[in-house]
Amino acid sequence: MYAVNYHRAASVSDAAKLLKNEDAKLLSGGMTLIPAMKTRLAAPSDLVDISRIDALKGVKVSGKTVTIGAATTHYDVAGDAKLQKACPALAHLASLIGDPAVRHKGTIGGSIANNDPAADYPAAMLALNATIVTNKREIAADKFFKGLFETALKDGEIVTAVSFTAPAKAGYEKFRNPASRYAIVGVFVAKDKDGIRVAVTGAGDDGVFRSKEMEAALAKAFDAASLDGVKVPAGNLMTDMHASADYRANLVKVMAKRAVAAANA
Incomplete structure (x- = not known):
């Protein structure tokens, strides 16, 4: 498994700041991104998890x-x-x-x-x-x-x-x-x-x-x-x-x- 940095965003503004990291990708449900990572079709440096932000639900x-x-x-x-x-x-x-x-x-x-x-x-x-x-x-x-x-x-x-x-x-x-x-x-x-x-x-x-x-x-x-x-x-x-x-x-x-x-x- 290749290295990846995981971040749990506390807010939308927090997520936007974390997205500035090189090759960062948003993670919500992960139904497309996670399979793509498993098959090496995607290799983000950072995952920015927005699934816990209540304002988005x-x-x-x-x-x-x-x-x-x-x-x-x-x-x-x-x-x-x-x-x-x-x-x-x-x-x-x-x-x-x-x-x-x-x-x-x-x-x-x-x-x-x-x-x-x-x-x-x-x-x-x-x-x-x-x-x-x-x-x-x-x-x-x-x-x-x-x-x-x-x-x-x-x-x-x-x-x-x-x-x-x-x-x-x-x-x-x-x-x-x-x-x-x-x-x-x-x-x-x-x-x-x-x-x-x-x-x-x-x-x-x-x-x-x-x-x-x-x-x-x-x-x-x-x-x-x-x-x-x-x-x-x-x-x-x-x-x-x-x-x-x-x-x-x-x-x-x-x-x-x-x-x-x-x-x-």
Whole structure:
């Protein structure tokens, strides 16, 4: 085992100072970083543990505004009674992540900051038109996710919370990899006074993306049948050992129809 310095941050400002150490990495749930370290894909000089910072935990609902602390676990997102009323689709999404061990350790902030192309939360953030709050600024979800494992975060920037306005209707459905539970295709659909937003994860060759074709179809009538005539182009979808681009194109449509049906249920 190579040497690494472990720090338990007492506050966000404390964590920001510790991040200035050479090759320091934030540690929250550790669901991605620890396996990467075990396989030598990552070798940080310092680990800055933010999992014990109470200010980064919890779900708050004020009117229609929902704020979730970055260190809130998937388990707590899934089980929060206030969120289940305000945005049941997001609570449902969290309940589908990994297995119980992953849900009890993994965090929403870690997932968003990592931006795995098959992760669930990025699709929710895009569809909900969420704001990603950091220790330095606020970033619209449309500008936050930049590509595979790439975000708008800069050096020393820490995700502290996500915030969004609860939609009138929302739904999320995914076709899961049976081993990892990651999305081979996942679709989050949200409807509010500003219109319809549809975000797709697990399928794009450049990560999470919005489907303008589906948004236009659902704007005419928010019903699963509205998607019958929509053709999902396979050109920008990925092909891997789990599914071809053409198969994923079909799955996007199927999962979108199920998500709309769930939103209307």
